[in-house]
Amino acid sequence: MLAGEYSHNIDPKGRLTIPSKFRKVLGTEFMVTKGLDKCLSIYPESEWKRMEEKLREMSLTTNQVARKFIRFMLGSAVEGGLDKQGRILLPQPLKAYAGLDKEVVLVGVMDRIEVWDKDKWEQNQAHDEPNIELLASEMEEMGLSI
């Protein structure tokens, strides 16, 4: 399972080191794509397959919302490769979407890695953490006991 938060830098050549803890889970085959809330998502091959399946089911319903969502997810997807130092090269459009510059935060979220611009991540944190007890109680209503 992917978890944890790591601050890394995109170097002048546009390369980003994947934390070694994550590399062990990711393997060599993975997908980089636009994520929700203006971050990037990196899915291990297996998880990606699972999602593709889901999206495939949805597309059968051929409603416009699903079509748009699928375009969003798949349109931006790129197969990732690691260099021998464990780094990926981020395509310009993806960097632009997530507003990535130099300092980024890599966050393990269960089945994927999210890549955030550091400032944006910290702003979100600052915004959400004061309300986390409220969030927690909503989660409890949804059936989670902590």
Add this chain to the structure above:
Amino acid sequence: MLAGEYSHNIDPKGRLTIPSKFRKVLGTEFMVTKGLDKCLSIYPESEWKRMEEKLREMSLTTNQVARKFIRFMLGSAVEGGLDKQGRILLPQPLKAYAGLDKEVVLVGVMDRIEVWDKDKWEQNQAHDEPNIELLASEMEEMGLSI
């Protein structure tokens, strides 16, 4: 079951000794994550599995509340490894969240361990203990009789 309260120090290298009483219950596999009320929570593997399952179900619904909460819980979580001295290394983001510096208090709470900044813990105690009878009666109103 985890119970009791221990004062320990985080050493200059950021390491925290887990009380040996707790180690016996924790085993070698556990998760450290942000808890409510600005403390850290350490869950034994079994407890964590239970929560993970719940979170995974919810993540499918992809509603924003769940997404934020999962980021909160997992984003910062780390798999615990104890060194040969029975210590964990606390990542900076977790220390920052709980305001941990040097003196901390480890509290056994049923199925998890909470880690508090010592000052904060004592303040909370000082604040809550005089009112504990009131708290108890509030609990009773909620249907929780002891």
Add this chain to the structure above:
DNA sequence: CAATAGGTGGGGGAAAGTGGGGAATTTTGC
């Protein structure tokens, strides 16, 4: 009071992250 167990601290080797030179490949422009 010795002996043991638990907690604290630091040295040092190994691993991870960072950055840059430069070769190989692809893309671009004439």
Add this chain to the structure above:
DNA sequence: GCAAAATTCCCCACTTTCCCCCACCTATTG
């Protein structure tokens, strides 16, 4: 079609962080 430019990726070097090991200190126990 070919040279120039850009891109990608391998390699090496440096720095930082992690984690093993050992040593010491303190409290508890026989």
